[in-house]
Amino acid sequence: MIFSGKVFKFGDNIDTDAIIPARYLNDSSDENLRKHCMEDADESFPSKVSKGDFIAAGNNFGCGSSREHAPRAIKVSGVPVVIAKSFARIFYRNAFNIGLFILEADTDGMDNGDILEVDTDTGEIKNKTKNTVVKAKPIPKFMSELVNAGGLIAYAKKKIREGKK
Amino acid sequence: MSRPLTITEKIIQNHTDNEAVAPGDIVSARVDIALGNDITAPIAIKEFEAIGINEVFDRKKIALVPDHFVPNKDILSAKQAKMLREFAKKFDIENYFECGEAGVEHALLPEKGIVLPGDLVIGADSHTCTYGALGAFATGVGSTDLAYAFAFGELWLKVPESIKVVFEGKPKKWVSGKDLVLYLIGKIGVEGANYMALEFAGSTFKHLGMSDRFTISNMAIEAGAKSGIFEPDEITEDYVKSRAKKDYIFYKSDEDAEYAKVLKFNTESINPQVAFPHLPENSVDINEASAKNIKIDQSVIGSCTNGRIEDLRIAAEILKGKKIAKYSRLIVIPATPDIYRAAAKEGLIDIFMDAGAVVSTPTCGPCLGGYMGILADGERAISSTNRNFKGRMGDVKSEVYLANPAVCAASAILGKIAGPDEVV
Numbered sequence: 137m138i139f140s141g142k143v144f145k146f147g148d149n150i151d152t153d154a155i156i157p158a159r160y161l162n163d164s165s166d167e168n169l170r171k172h173c174m175e176d177a178d179e180s181f182p183s184k185v186s187k188g189d190f191i192a193a194g195n196n197f198g199c200g201s202s203r204e205h206a207p208r209a210i211k212v213s214g215v216p217v218v219i220a221k222s223f224a225r226i227f228y229r230n231a232f233n234i235g236l237f238i239l240e241a242d243t244d245g246m247d248n249g250d251i252l253e254v255d256t257d258t259g260e261i262k263n264k265t266k267n268t269v270v271k272a273k274p275i276p277k278f279m280s281e282l283v284n285a286g287g288l289i290a291y292a293k294k295k296i297r298e299g300k301k
Numbered sequence: 302m303s304r305p306l307t308i309t310e311k312i313i314q315n316h317t318d319n320e321a322v323a324p325g326d327i328v329s330a331r332v333d334i335a336l337g338n339d340i341t342a343p344i345a346i347k348e349f350e351a352i353g354i355n356e357v358f359d360r361k362k363i364a365l366v367p368d369h370f371v372p373n374k375d376i377l378s379a380k381q382a383k384m385l386r387e388f389a390k391k392f393d394i395e396n397y398f399e400c401g402e403a404g405v406e407h408a409l410l411p412e413k414g415i416v417l418p419g420d421l422v423i424g425a426d427s428h429t430c431t432y433g434a435l436g437a438f439a440t441g442v443g444s445t446d447l448a449y450a451f452a453f454g455e456l457w458l459k460v461p462e463s464i465k466v467v468f469e470g471k472p473k474k475w476v477s478g479k480d481l482v483l484y485l486i487g488k489i490g491v492e493g494a495n496y497m498a499l500e501f502a503g504s505t506f507k508h509l510g511m512s513d514r515f516t517i518s519n520m521a522i523e524a525g526a527k528s529g530i531f532e533p534d535e536i537t538e539d540y541v542k543s544r545a546k547k548d549y550i551f552y553k554s555d556e557d558a559e560y561a562k563v564l565k566f567n568t569e570s571i572n573p574q575v576a577f578p579h580l581p582e583n584s585v586d587i588n589e590a591s592a593k594n595i596k597i598d599q600s601v602i603g604s605c606t607n608g609r610i611e612d613l614r615i616a617a618e619i620l621k622g623k624k625i626a627k628y629s630r631l632i633v634i635p636a637t638p639d640i641y642r643a644a645a646k647e648g649l650i651d652i653f654m655d656a657g658a659v660v661s662t663p664t665c666g667p668c669l670g671g672y673m674g675i676l677a678d679g680e681r682a683i684s685s686t687n688r689n690f691k692g693r694m695g696d697v698k699s700e701v702y703l704a705n706p707a708v709c710a711a712s713a714i715l716g717k718i719a720g721p722d723e724v725v
Contacts, residue, residue, distance in 0.1 A: 149491060149580060151690045158669040158693075161340045162370055162377035164347075176692045196492040199525065200688060201669070202427040204344055204443035224525055225496045226427055230443035278327045278457065288445050289351050292452065296354070 137237075137257065139216045140264075141188035143250045145243070146177055148194035152227065155198065155206040169209035187214030190254065192246040194220065198227025207231040217254050219243055219261065219272065232279045235287035239272035305555035307463045308532055309498040312438040312552055316421040324462040324561075332362065334396075334416055335450035336424030338406055338665075339367035341443075343384045345425055348448035357392045358454030364396035364415060364424075365389050366406035369665045374672040404637025404663035407431035407519060407605035412637055414544030418533040418551050423447070423456055428605050428687065430521045434514035435541065436533030436551060438498075441522060461498040461527045462561040468505035470569040475721045477615070478513025479607055479685065479705035481505070482520040483574035484566070487584035495525035497561060500554065502532065505568040511540040512611035519606045520687050523581040573720060575683070576703035579691045587708060587720040595702070599682040600625070600713035601694075602706045603634025603661070604668045607685035610640045610647075612706040617649040619710040619721050620656040626716025631658035632674045638663060658713070670694045676701075683712045 154177040160168055174181035174191075191210060197220035198206060207230045210218060217237040231238045237256045246252070250265040259272035275283070285291040303321065306314070314322045316330040337345050342365055349357075357363055365385045370378035382400075389397035396415055403409065407428050410416045418436035422429060425447040432439035442456065450456050468481055486493070499521045506514065514531050521529025531537070533551040541549060575590035577583040602608070602616050613635060625631045633653045635641035641663060644650050653660050667674030668686040676682055676695030682702070684694065689701035704712070707721040714724045 151688075153670070153688070153690045153693050158340075158369075158671055159675075161669075161671075162375060162381060164344050164381075176697045196495070196525065199491060200427065200690060202341065202425055202429075202441040202443055204341065204425070204445060207443075208344075222492065222495065224492065225527055226441050226443060226522075229446065233443055233445040276327070288449055289348050292352050292449055296352075 138253060138255050139188060140253045141190055143190050143192045143246050143248060143252055144181060144185065145246055145248045146191065146193040149196045149199055150177055150193050151200035152198060152203050152206040153200055156203065156209040161203065161205060164205055166212040169205055170212045173209040173213045182213070185213050185215065189215055190217055190219060190252055191215055192219045192243040194243065195222045197223050199224035202226045204230045204234065207234055207236045211236045217256060232282045233288040235283055237283060241270050241272035245270065305557045307500060307558040308436065308530055308552045308554045309438055309463055309500065309528065310460060312419060312421055313458065313460055322460045324460050326460045328458055328460060329455050330421055330458045331455050332423050332450050333420040334362055334364055334422045335447055336364040336366065336406060336410070336422065336426065336429060337447050338369050338426055339371055339378065339382045339385055340369045341425035341447065343381045344444035345447035345451065346384055346388050348445050349451045352448065352452050354452055357451050360393050361395045362454065363394050363451060364410060365394055366398050366403055366409060367400065368403055368406050368663070369669065370671050371400050371403060371664060372662065402638060405605045405608055405665055408608055408636035408640065411435060411515065412544065412639060414541065414546045417541055417545055417547065417549035418537060419549050423450055427522045428519050430526065430528050431515055431519040431605055433518035433521065433528050433530035434511065436531060436537055438528055438530065440528050461496055463498040463500050464494055465500045465502060465560045465563045467503040467563065467565045468568045469503045469565065470505060470567055471508050472505060472568050473572065475573050475707045476571055477705045478509060478516035480571060480574045481568065482517045483576050483581065483584040483703060484571050486520065486524045486581050487574065489524055491523060491580050491582045492525040494521065497526055499524065499526045499529040501529065506531065510611060511536060512609045515609065516606055520581070523687060573705055573708050575708060575718060576689055578689050578700040578702065581687070581689060581703060590718050591720055591723065595718040596681065597629060597683050597712055597717060598680040599630045599632065599674060599676065600709045601632045601667050601674055601682060601684040601686060602709050603636060604665065604686040605636065606687040607706050608634055608636030608640065610643050612685065613640065613644050613649050616706040616710040617652040619707055619725055620714065621652050623656055623714050623724065625657040625713040629713060629716045631656065631713040632661060632667060633658050634661045634664060634666060636663055667694055683709050683718055685709050
């Protein structure tokens with residue numbers, strides 16, 4: 137799939153407390169998660185983000201807690217893809233399980249507000265503002281099956297329908 | 302001739318139908334325990350319902366532990382706890398713990414003999430890796446994973462590479478598992494073991510108890526690791542034999558098993574550590590930390606990292622007959638009801654209260670900035686918990702320093718970050 141939007145740029149080690157602080161984890165509704173997404177990293181994020189925008193970050197994005205609220209908050213904010221140099225492993229699996237694309241790529245050349253065009257099939261990331269292209273690491277086959285099915289639950293339902301479970 | 306395997310590879314292989322497994326393989330693994338808490342299980346329950354099957358895979362292999370915001374801190378958290386209770390009732394979940402029996406999940410499940418050596422445990426909580434201390438493969442996952450495991454009793458896993466971490470020598474006085482793991486994270490960084498299994502070994506662990514192993518495995522995730530495992534031995538056996546609810550298996554790595562890396566440390570040269578804000582990798586020697594004269598407002602002793610009876614005994618040894626500094630708070634949270642009761646019987650609660658501490662019922666509470674000790678802007682805490690991210694314990698402009706319970710107790714007395722030798 138091809139997505140196009142502007143970049144919100146973050147640094148290294150953006151932890152799940154920054155993505156969705158625990159003080160809001162008494163409510164897992166989409167509305168609550170959207171309202172506080174990225175709040176402790178950039179207070180203005182929830183009011184500025186538009187559907188189709190991207191998050192780009194440095195190393196170890198999503199480190200810390202296993203809270204699935206983190207990728208969910210990003211997804212319900214309308215962000216279709218997160219691009220980072222690397223991801224913490226629980227965040228990585230959670231993102232695929234809930235059907236949020238994540239791409240590992242060099243994000244050094246991306247700045248706040250840059251317009252990107254991202255092809256999740258080829259991993260090609262075009263920076264329209266800077267006229268540059270970077271290529272993301274290929275998504276493992278199983279993971280792309282998961283995300284293309286719409287996440288782990290949709291994948292499970294498909295297996296049940298096919299009589300494999 | 303089959304390839305030699307690490308303990309992690311052996312446990313995973315024995316939970317699959319695969320004839321062989323190797324690092325990088327994505328396998329479907331059977332789980333012995335699938336765990337959720339009052340924050341993560343509500344989403345799992347909703348997702349489980351979305352799958353559309355009306356039975357869980359095994360009511361004895363699911364554990365539901367309300368511990369994060371329990372006793373409920375507000376109406377919304379009460380609703381989340383209620384979801385767990387109703388799910389537990391509906392499916393007659395054996396390992397559901399109501400407030401009063403419940404404690405911090407990763408202290409509770411080993412204590413009750415629910416997680417055991419050789420098990421494959423997944424939990425929708427990042428500190429599920431704690432059970433590696435028992436020689437189990439245990440890893441944190443998300444709520445959707447948990448829903449899938451509730452339904453099918455299995456989960457997709459990538460077989461991790463392993464890093465062997467060897468600590469040799471006898472630890473100095475006041476040096477505990479917490480210090481070794483903070484030291485390690487300081488050396489390898491918060492993503493030093495991302496996607497990998499840490500395997501701990503060495504003569505040091507003959508000098509330390511199970512409690513230290515739990516602390517070390519618990520914080521494997523703070524180096525990004527998938528798991529942090531110890532080969533079980535006689536210390537493990539002593540711990541599990543009277544608790545085990547079922548049979549268990551001791552796995553060991555083959556002698557020529559392959560590791561991505563082998564790291565060796567001389568424990569005798571390691572002092573108590575303090576991790577500065579805002580990452581667990583910012584660990585420094587207590588002498589260096591103390592010299593900086595860092596005033597603290599609050600000290601917390603508790604959590605899945607350091608809320609066991611051994612931790613409370615150490616804190617009490619330092620606090621006995623002393624008072625905490627004026628205008629500072631000390632919050633002590635025994636991790637389970639059994640620990641709470643033992644602390645009362647041993648007179649530790651009296652020591653804490655005499656010193657001016659508040660003693661809470663078991664909860665994760667302040668560790669994640671939930672409740673029971675939230676920081677205002679500009680406030681600073683030293684804590685025996687596991688994370689010091691920005692805003693972790695409260696306001697985004699507050700600070701958390703991580704240390705062992707002895708350092709937290711000493712710091713509470715002096716109102717500044719200090720080592721135990723400065724007060725004892």
